[in-house]
Amino acid sequence: MTGTAGAEVAAVDRGAANDEAFARLARCRPRLVDVAPALDVVPGMTESTILTSGAPLDWPAYREVHRAAILGGAVYEGLADSAEHADAMLARGDIDLQPCHDHGCVGSVAGVYTASMPVLVAEDPVTGARSFCTIYEGPQRERLTYGVYNPAVADNLAFIRDVVGPVLKAALQAGGPIDLFTAARRALLAGDELHSRNTAATLFFIRELLPRIAGLDAGDPGRVRQACEFLRQGDLFFLHLGMALAKLTADRARGIAGSSVVTAMAASCREFSIRVSGLGDEWFRAPVPVAQAKVFEGFSQSDVAPMPGESLIMETIGLGGSAAAAAFALRGYSGSTAERMIQQSLDAYQFSVGEHPELTIPYFGGRGTALGIDIFRVLETGIVPKMHAGVATRTGGHIGAGILAAPMDCFRQAAQRYREVYPG
């Protein structure tokens, strides 16, 4: 029952379709089942594929952070000798650039996936469906996803490939899958909104890892210890696990005829775009907005680049900016206040189908998080989703965090198409 652009569907019950979308979103319980090279597990991945964030653009349109990350990925993977070489290959189509979302993936910032990069494999135990996300590179300012490629970035990616990925894989093999949903649920009670703040979720994940790590690989404890040290540094490690969880969850609601629920929000360096359950895989696009950012010392708002990124999948399922009232500690990071964070979460209920039965916000006395963005509610209320996002400079590097408002135009276009597809 995929509601593609065909006009054969005459009259649909939008309410019932959205209830079904909501029910599917609400019942997904992702687990981390494996960590493996993208080539081995991501559908459609080849040795010369690069996945990247956002609705696809022609190669020459990629710019700044986004362009630099793709070129860096090509060189890191050994597909090209230099950025210039990679540029020529991408222009000729010798490197197959594809959108993450079409391969069960979501991209952090530029979202570059190459064949050898290890990916976190999330699985829905009921349907067996899977989604994927790369491993968080760490808290340092310079990272491939933020458009920086240099020897330090390459060494770190190789360390993730050769040490972190294999140790995580071995731990999962030793002790079985790790329940990501429970980590996310408990983290909301411990000050995370699961986009800009993942401190508690990372810790819950580490706690599950602890007995799986104890006594692991006694022949080479040094490697296990190095991987543990890596995990210990980054309070955002869980973000990429959360993104895999959110992608898996959002995908459960794809393709329900008549549903006006948003199933993806993504950005490239040019465009912000959304997908809608009953409208197939079409992207509804608008120019990408620039985040209202709080930048690290030494930078200013004028340094903030138009940013690619698909961590907005967190807001797609009602977390991140929509769950701001769960994470008052973010005040310092995103420049907001407790009052504004509360209002932002109350606003999210206005444009959503319902409230999650298990993911809750303590300040609201256990009220569920907003779930199921309905494009028609966005248009009726005039309230768009607000997203917590990292921000980069035009020349690359992580320099702060901000709040990004989804462009209303995406919802307007989607509603127009909905009326064409479902004229009832």
Place this chain on the structure above:
Amino acid sequence: MTGTAGAEVAAVDRGAANDEAFARLARCRPRLVDVAPALDVVPGMTESTILTSGAPLDWPAYREVHRAAILGGAVYEGLADSAEHADAMLARGDIDLQPCHDHGCVGSVAGVYTASMPVLVAEDPVTGARSFCTIYEGPQRERLTYGVYNPAVADNLAFIRDVVGPVLKAALQAGGPIDLFTAARRALLAGDELHSRNTAATLFFIRELLPRIAGLDAGDPGRVRQACEFLRQGDLFFLHLGMALAKLTADRARGIAGSSVVTAMAASCREFSIRVSGLGDEWFRAPVPVAQAKVFEGFSQSDVAPMPGESLIMETIGLGGSAAAAAFALRGYSGSTAERMIQQSLDAYQFSVGEHPELTIPYFGGRGTALGIDIFRVLETGIVPKMHAGVATRTGGHIGAGILAAPMDCFRQAAQRYREVYPG
């Protein structure tokens, strides 16, 4: 400069003395440096010593939960063959029953320490001062500290003694001390108030443990894994680390001539009592109040026993009930509301000398936690500290949580003594 009951001190500057107490409380940064049997590290501990919570009582006055825990401890330690035998030995003084607080210790609930029990050793890196707390028994309802002694309780205590304690000691030896202050500071940003909720603090502690555990004791990984599984169960594991931290902190402010700052709050099964910095080690006692409790299913308010306990050391340094606004998720556990939790924390500022420079409450926009309870401010405002406490039945066992109000009479008596000692 211990301000004991001598009347030789003529005129003191109470404000300056309280500022000094505040400064000492504010600068203590405890670390966990060792885990060792009480006999080896606790000052004054002997093979026949039992430490227990609260200002000391004559043996026949101990009742219910408190009495049962002491008798159980004596049998567990092998000091007596049976509860009856232990009772007779305690009556004769053959078992030396002592208050925890006089030995650098604080007791959870009945707070029974025996010679072989491993204790967490917290150290102030500046002064080298130490404090101690037993290891949390786990989340099961029946525990020695809650007045239950049976084969399962004994087995669990033996497991803690033989596995958990030694593994923690080995981890510290392998990787060095663990910073408890930082764990507490970050936990306040992650939904803990550090008395009834220690979820995040426990996780931060586990994260520090992770690289110390990796590759540890490869000869017997089973034991390490068992210890890790134990740590993974209990969200309150950090409470006893927090109590050691708080005792060490509160003790820094002891014995400042002229200071009216509270340095201990403790309860036995009969009395609630406080100590005051400028008044030496005298306890100011009042009948112990019963907590307004939310009990687990199957129990009612009439099951709630008058409870011993010294985890009130958390509120003594402005955490727990005074930091309720940091932990909205406790609503379900303690039966309060977000509004009441905010008010409870605002109230704490009324009776305190100042605000902690580093321990902060996110909802208040990074305002420091209340620090330094001043007995005169309590009397002037009529507001007493409210404490988050576990609750037990009269027959033993953990059955819920509640809010305990410190009796005003303790503060009245202390103020009267203060005026005698410092007539200026």
